[in-house]
Amino acid sequence: MSTWKVGELGRRTGLTVRTLHHYDRIGLLSPSGRSAAGYRLYDDADVARLHRIVVLRQLGLSLEQVRESLAGSAWTLERVLRAQLERLRERMAAERALYERVERLAARVAEAGTGAAGAAEGVSADELLETIEAMTMFEKYYTPEQLAQLDARGKELGAEHIRAVEAEWPRLIAAAKDCMARGVEPTAEEVRPLAQRCRELIREFTGGDAGIARSVSRVYQGEPSVRERTGLDPAVMEYIGRAVAAVGGW
Amino acid sequence: MSTWKVGELGRRTGLTVRTLHHYDRIGLLSPSGRSAAGYRLYDDADVARLHRIVVLRQLGLSLEQVRESLAGSAWTLERVLRAQLERLRERMAAERALYERVERLAARVAEAGTGAAGAAEGVSADELLETIEAMTMFEKYYTPEQLAQLDARGKELGAEHIRAVEAEWPRLIAAAKDCMARGVEPTAEEVRPLAQRCRELIREFTGGDAGIARSVSRVYQGEPSVRERTGLDPAVMEYIGRAVAAVGGW
DNA sequence: TTGCTCCTCACGTCACGTGAGGTGGC
DNA sequence: TTGCTCCTCACGTCACGTGAGGTGGC
Numbered sequence: 001m002s003t004w005k006v007g008e009l010g011r012r013t014g015l016t017v018r019t020l021h022h023y024d025r026i027g028l029l030s031p032s033g034r035s036a037a038g039y040r041l042y043d044d045a046d047v048a049r050l051h052r053i054v055v056l057r058q059l060g061l062s063l064e065q066v067r068e069s070l071a072g073s074a075w076t077l078e079r080v081l082r083a084q085l086e087r088l089r090e091r092m093a094a095e096r097a098l099y100e101r102v103e104r105l106a107a108r109v110a111e112a113g114t115g116a117a118g119a120a121e122g123v124s125a126d127e128l129l130e131t132i133e134a135m136t137m138f139e140k141y142y143t144p145e146q147l148a149q150l151d152a153r154g155k156e157l158g159a160e161h162i163r164a165v166e167a168e169w170p171r172l173i174a175a176a177k178d179c180m181a182r183g184v185e186p187t188a189e190e191v192r193p194l195a196q197r198c199r200e201l202i203r204e205f206t207g208g209d210a211g212i213a214r215s216v217s218r219v220y221q222g223e224p225s226v227r228e229r230t231g232l233d234p235a236v237m238e239y240i241g242r243a244v245a246a247v248g249g250w
Numbered sequence: 251m252s253t254w255k256v257g258e259l260g261r262r263t264g265l266t267v268r269t270l271h272h273y274d275r276i277g278l279l280s281p282s283g284r285s286a287a288g289y290r291l292y293d294d295a296d297v298a299r300l301h302r303i304v305v306l307r308q309l310g311l312s313l314e315q316v317r318e319s320l321a322g323s324a325w326t327l328e329r330v331l332r333a334q335l336e337r338l339r340e341r342m343a344a345e346r347a348l349y350e351r352v353e354r355l356a357a358r359v360a361e362a363g364t365g366a367a368g369a370a371e372g373v374s375a376d377e378l379l380e381t382i383e384a385m386t387m388f389e390k391y392y393t394p395e396q397l398a399q400l401d402a403r404g405k406e407l408g409a410e411h412i413r414a415v416e417a418e419w420p421r422l423i424a425a426a427k428d429c430m431a432r433g434v435e436p437t438a439e440e441v442r443p444l445a446q447r448c449r450e451l452i453r454e455f456t457g458g459d460a461g462i463a464r465s466v467s468r469v470y471q472g473e474p475s476v477r478e479r480t481g482l483d484p485a486v487m488e489y490i491g492r493a494v495a496a497v498g499g500w
Numbered sequence: 501t502t503g504c505t506c507c508t509c510a511c512g513t514c515a516c517g518t519g520a521g522g523t524g525g526c
Numbered sequence: 527t528t529g530c531t532c533c534t535c536a537c538g539t540c541a542c543g544t545g546a547g548g549t550g551g552c
Contacts, residue, residue: 007505012474017506022542037550039506044478051475052379055386059352063541074375081356088349095345099338102309106331125324129302136305224262225301228294257531267532272516287524289532313515 003033003041012047013054028067029053060084101139105132137226141219146212153207165201172198173231176240186242195243199250213250253283253291262297263304278317279303310334351389355382387473391465403457415451422448423481426490436492445493449500463500 006017023029024040029050033041042050049070056066061084069077109128138147154162175194184190206212219226220237227233244250256267273279274290279300283291292300299320306316311334319327359378388397404412425444434440456462469476470487477483494500 005506016543018542018544035550037506039550047475051383055379055383058386059355059382060348069375070379072375074373074378077375077378078356078359081352081359084352085349085356088345088352092342092345092349095338095342098310099335099342102331102334102338105309106328106335109328109331123324125319125322125327128324128327129305129320132309133301133305136308225297255532266517268516268518285524287532289524
């Protein structure tokens with residue numbers, strides 16, 4: 001009965017010597033013999049076991065699962081394979097979702113980065129990262145259908161209009177805070193135009209969709225960073241809420 | 251300007267304290283301040299950077315890629331995202347292929363393991379592993395079309411017939427070796443029936459397909475373990491080859 | 501003596517998890 | 527004084543890769 005040394009076995013199976021050392025060390029495959037000088041000597045049975053290890057590894061099993069499969073019954077093996085299928089299914093679903101996200105972002109980034117002529121002209125990494133942050137937040141709080149609706153309405157209104165609205169909000173919030181600070185009641189006559197404008201802008205954004213309105217409020221409840229960035233703390237939100245209620249509600 | 255301690259920041263971003271320690275240690279995000287007692291104090295800019303880190307990580311980037319993206323220009327970011335798409339595409343293709351392999355094997359194993367009544371009855375893990383080894387070898391040396399052909403012919407011939415042939419081969423090889431040992435020329439009259447039977451069985455297997463015949467010979471050249479298991483070493487193969495040539499060739 | 505193969509440590513990878521042992525702040 | 531949060535080590539994870547330093551076999 002012939003035997004093999006690590007190098008020979010490695011060449012035959014496509015494994016490295018280090019890998020065979022590793023399998024020996026963790027007790028997955030220890031050679032049945034050693035030469036006088038301490039060389040590992042693998043016999044036929046070892047080689048047969050190694051082939052099975054290699055095959056099972058090619059199926060994506062961990063070394064622990066390989067060990068379990070080799071030690072267990074036919075039933076164990078079936079169970080391990082079914083579990084592997086399940087894991088692969090989950091990973092594939094997660095990867096597909098991730099791929100679609102990255103693809104959407106890359107498209108948006110390319111769009112933002114491309115001027116009339118070349119690539120990435122004029123747009124800073126900071127602006128792209130802001131775009132990505134905003135999109136991520138949107139994906140977190142809005143359903144795909146809501147995103148499609150928002151996208152469609154955004155196109156109707158035009159980029160120019162959206163920029164104008166984004167510039168207007170800080171002024172409205174500052175005005176509301178000013179009223180609060182001066183002790184003006186939210187129901188006061190002075191606050192009415194402000195409240196009406198807020199209602200107008202919100203309605204424009206939600207398109208009257210109650211689901212989108214709920215998502216907006218979830219963003220402000222779940223994202224302290226958004227509250228901080230916009231300055232819309234709970235006190236201001238309540239103040240504006242009461243002011244809008246006084247002009248007929250949202 | 252307010253600051254945050256690790257715990258607060260962790261809660262807000264969904265990260266663990268250990269993760270923030272880690273980002274600090276590797277210099278990805280170090281807090282701009284420390285309290286008198288050594289507590290990490292993160293300011294607004296730190297929080298903004300952390301949000302970007304989190305978003306980029308959610309895209310599947312490594313910490314090194316995140317660092318690069320944050321340090322680089324808009325162009326860097328675009329490049330990183332495109333590279334990520336490429337990696338994801340490759341991984342998805344590899345996973346799909348793996349999934350299909352495992353699925354085929356699991357189906358075959360379930361088929362082999364299921365008797366008339368229940369699951370895995372009578373079949374040992376060893377037999378299932380042999381099935382898997384054989385299928386893996388086939389997948390390695392035959393194209394999908396060839397596999398389909400072989401499958402179809404196997405069904406025609408029937409499992410019974412295949413088992414009989416598999417039992418016959420060792421006898422034919424032993425007979426050839428015996429002739430060799432006795433110094434009988436491969437062209438001798440005595441060897442003719444043996445040669446004719448070998449030719450018959452090979453033709454039955456390949457169905458006269460030259461591609462499949464080439465694949466068979468590649469298996470014996472590339473897989474020493476098959477040569478050893480069957481005892482078909484190069485000397486015997488040459489002997490049989492010359493014997494078959496003497497009766498008209500393959 | 502020269503190559504080639506073999507041996508045994510032992511650190512490094514990637515992104516943290518998980519204690520251990522101790523201190524600051526209310 | 528009691529909880530709670532914070533701190534700094536430092537080992538463990540998974541499957542090996544990659545030297546370092548040394549010996550056996552032709």
